[in-house]
Amino acid sequence: MQQNSSIIRLSTEDFPERDRVAIFREQFGRSQFGLDIAALPQVPFRLTSTMRSLPGAxxxxxxxxxxxxxxxxxxxxxxxxxxxxxxxxxxxxxVAQRGEEIVLDERSATLGTIGEFGGILRPQTNHRSLIVNLPRAAIGPLMPNADDAVLRPIAPDCTALRLLIRYAGALLDIDAPLQPELQRCIVDHIYDLVAAAVGGTRDAIEVARGRGIPAARLSAIKSDILGNLLSRNLSIETICARHGITPRYLRMLFAGEQTTFSDFVTGRRLALVLRKLRNPDRAGHTISAVAYECGFGDLSYFNRVFRRQFGMTPSDVRAQGVATRR
Structure with a gap:
């Protein structure tokens, strides 16, 4: 098991096959969540679990x-x-609970409770899921009728669900510890998205629209941008198409942080170029090659924005790195 202050990872591949079920049952199932984990007959038991604990989720x-x-x-x-x-x-x-069973297809979801008998079967290979545990007392005010929503399917086209999947997934990709005030903000966003996806009170949905959903959507968009930072096809149009929003709405999201889509992309690409120019392993690559590799297509534009951002030319940065190594 790999663990730091932020993330815990446990994989069957790290243990002898004969011990895998027992280790998962004890270290992850019983100790962490109060759950019984068992293998299914005639299907290989393979499981990698990654967990982040936040105050309230x-x-x-x-x-x-x-x-x-x-x-x-x-x-x-x-x-x-x-x-x-x-x-x-x-x-x-x-997913089985209350004497009923439902089958969740890809990108669909449902609400469950660990206060009642039931559980989940994953019978096929290459299965992936995300689960968020939420203290009932904390999220209850947003969803006073949560018990009525248990085992009610949530369709893949639910906007709040799609945002929640991206948001929760991005949080598991960040290994670094999160500041306490940021953790509280993140948990609020998670509550808002869950309430919106499940169907909370009208007041809760209005709060989510004003607080959590735009922030979570912008976080998902930024994660998408960073994942495609080197692509020549990265544009407002491609991002909007993937997230089902208009360019005008995307610009409004970035304007809320006093920046623009273009400035955000350029800033991240420039930071990547700076790291590569300082990397001694990249000393044999020309500056233009590094710039093109990092998504810049116009070399004169690249040189101009680089100098404006860092107060020196790319050549100055590389020379500075060489002098430091000497």
């Missing part, structure tokens, strides 16, 4: 197959009654 990513995760009557005695947002990303999941 726990985000877990699961990748694998052949697993049964169950809240048994033995564990119900602990009195926990968290709500869980189950988001299925790839491969079908079977």
């Amino acid at each position: 726990v985000i877990t990513s699961n990748v694998g197959s052949g697993v049964r995760v169950w809240r048994t009557r033995e564990f119900l005695a602990d009195g926990r009654d968290d709500l869980i947002m189950i988001m299925n990303l790839q491969g079908p999941s079977v």
Whole structure:
């Protein structure tokens, strides 16, 4: 198991096959969540779980197959009654609770509770899911009728669900610790998105629209930009098409942070160029090659914005790096 102050990762690939089920059952299932984890017959047990704990929410990513995760009557005695947002990303999941079963297709979701008997079956290979544990007392004011939503399917085209998937996934990609005030803000955004996806009170939805949803959408857009920073096809149009929004709305989101889409992209590309020019392993690459590699197509524009950003030319930066190494 790999662990730092922010992220915990546990993978079956790190242990002998004979010990995998027992280790997951004890270290992740029983200790962390009060759940029983078991292998399914005739399906290889493969599981990699990544978890981030925040004050008021726990985000877990699961990748694998052949697993049964169950809240048994033995564990119900602990009195926990968290709500869980189950988001299925790839491969079908079977979610059972209250004597009913539903099959979650890709990118669909449902709300569950660990205060009742039930669980999840992942019978196929290459399964991926995201789960967010939410203390009922904390999110209850936003969703006073949450019990009525348990096991109600949430369709893949739900905008709040799509944002929640991107937002929660991005938080698991950040290994660095988060400042306490930032953690509180993040948890508020998660609550807002869950309430909007499940169907909270009208007041809660209005709060989410004004506070959490725009911030979460902008976070997802920034994550998308950073993932495609080197692409020649990165543009407002391509980003808007992927996120189902208009260019005008995207510009408004960036304007809320006193910046623009273009400035954000250029700033990140310039920072990447700066790191590469200072890297001794890249000393054999020309400055123009590094600029093109980082997404700049116009060399004169690149030189101009680089000098304006850092107060020196790319050649000055490279020469400075060489002198430092000497």
